[in-house]
Amino acid sequence: MAPNDAPTATIAAALRRERERAGISLAELARRAGLAKSTLSQLENGSGNPSIETLWSLGVALGVPFSRLVEPPAPTVRVVRAGDQVRLRADQADFAASLLAAGSTHARRDLYVLELEPGQPREAEAHIPGSVEHVVVAAGRLSAGPAGELVELGAGDYVAFPGDVPHHYEALEPGTWAVLLMEHR
Incomplete structure (x- = not known):
């Protein structure tokens, strides 16, 4: 991308x-x-x-x-091509997130593609109360979760954890990427 x-x-x-x-x-x-x-x-x-x-x-x-x-206002049919995704980078980790879809007022969820490389982990602050992160690893390996409850995941693995507490993402292999569904209750 x-x-x-x-x-x-x-x-x-x-x-x-x-x-x-x-x-x-x-x-x-x-x-x-x-x-x-x-x-x-x-x-x-x-x-x-x-x-x-x-x-x-x-x-x-x-x-x-x-x-x-x-997220700009979306049309009724929306296609996001791989090369056209808007990538936002973290300041202190080799971590990029691309928002694919944002939830409506009735479905408070957002869908992202995460790209991670080994090195400095992404230490995320707590998000809004009730946030839950759902992660599916597509390629590579990563460590993710709240402090003290980190899990190691490989391609095809899924984890869900509270996003309203400080949490961690760390690539364990080059070329790691995952899909993140952020749920806001």
Whole structure:
């Protein structure tokens, strides 16, 4: 998959929409997410380049799924070609996530493709309350789960664990990739 730029216009519009829906100021959202107000202002103006960690923090602060901040409105029939996926990279791990489908207000779930390489593990913060992560490994091997309950998975293996607690992803082989279904209850 060829890397694509983060969808800055979509993110900017979604941040403004969700912040206004929550009825909070730019300064208050920045405080809740642990960001500088100037950083948030740049993101809302479409001039920032957010990492996965920044967007997760904003989603948690707003009480919305990550996907609501990055997913443009979808047509009734939607095809995502492998080379056209928008890949967002982690700051501190060789970890990329591509959102394939976001849930509606009635079906709160998001579908991702994860690409991982051995090296620095992805240490994820807790997501919104009630989140559950469902992972199926497609190729390679990985270690995943909440702290203290990590499991090793190979191709074809499945695990489900709470996403609303700090958790971990680590590739154990080069070329590891998995499908993640994030459920928001």
